[in-house]
Amino acid sequence: MEKFYTRMGDGSAIELSESELKRDLEEGTKDAAERAKIPPLSEDDLRRLLDIYKCPDKSVGVERGKEVILSYDSGTTKFNRANISVSRLQSLQLYERALGADTMEMGHMDYSYKPAKSIMWIEQPTLEQALLVTIPALFYGAMPNLGLYTQPDGPCSNPMELIPQGKIPEARAAQEEMVEHAVKDMVFVGSTMYESGADGINFDTTAAAGDAEFLAVLRAIAILRKKYPQMCIEVGMSGEFILGMHGGLEYDGVRLAGLYPHKQLELVEKAGATIFGPAINTNTDESCPWNVARSATFAKICGENSHIPVHANVGMGVEGIPVTLTPPVDSVSRVSKAMVEVARLDGL
Amino acid sequence: MHITHSIASGMGGMRTAGDLVGRMQMSRGMKIKEAKEYVANKLKVSVADLADPIVMNEVREDLDIGRVNALPRVSKGIDAKFRIAKLLDIEINCVNMFKDRIGKKMEV
16 A cells, blocks of 8 residues: 655654545544634645645645745744854845745844843844845734743732632732733834834734733734834734633633634734734644644634735644754645645735 | 745745735735735736746846845845835835935935
């Protein structure tokens, strides 16, 4: 029986027969559909995914004419993380002139709004210089990172210490206080960098700390949209499901805990964002075909329901990309193709 | 990983018209189909040509809106963005600020 080379969600190589591939694709889409109460992928979509995974080529790509826009998170920090000795401005020129980037993003090495706030005076001239010498649109980005607002690094009590003690009201109050601080910081940084010329602001890894963090970002978006009607605001999520670390928070009458991507999108749109980036967690115990079918199911309904461009997160550990620091080209290129041709998104 | 996505599904940035289509998503919130059609119409090329580096290199040279291999005496950086703003009929934040800084609303 012919076997097809693919990988598990942790990146380890496996071989599956055609029937095993079909089974994983069907079970992946079924898992997403049941969890989020959304339609599974159609027979045509599953057939297309099967073709993608049966293709023996190391690298695959979208059909000519179906290319999409790429946007980035943590753009300039990636060269530094790889210990490449280039400045942020040089990093942006590499993205622009060597890597074919459609848009670009600059961020502080700590990549969170709270630490960025105190060094805006040094971020502004760097951004202004970059804007003078580069051509593609340039975001300033960072993570909301609500965890930075807890003691001893921040002003608020730590909900993760209060919850195990049964101090639920105190944990909730602490999170509500953290939201207020985070909104101020995000609006300050977003305003400052937009007024230095940035084309847009990116909220990356949104809701990593749960529903309170999602609320903070939604409120910050609404304030920035009102202040700057022309500003591009991109929201990249951190996971497929809003964790109810508070449990009782709402935005515009909608409870935030437990929202799946298509419901996250509705609120992000309502708050005033320009681009939405769903993030679907990769399950390391399942195969890449299973993970990609599942991710495409979540992402496709976002693309169909949205009035704004949808750029899926396709970095390490999300959307079916294996959870490894060195994601293999065979896995990454298949996710890229699937998100465009099956989920029919506007960008990645 | 970026290189893989860029080759597998990206438009190609300044090698093609990827940066221009990206600007329409960012400035007008256009979905990919609408953004490509808008840019193709402004550039007077087909939608398929937008991601073709041979066609687009010539188009970008003719319009002087910046190319990867920048030659002497052609638009680079902010001056290319002045031309892109006018070509696509969009507001570019840093271009407007540049105009403000030099004290007048320049026409290009």
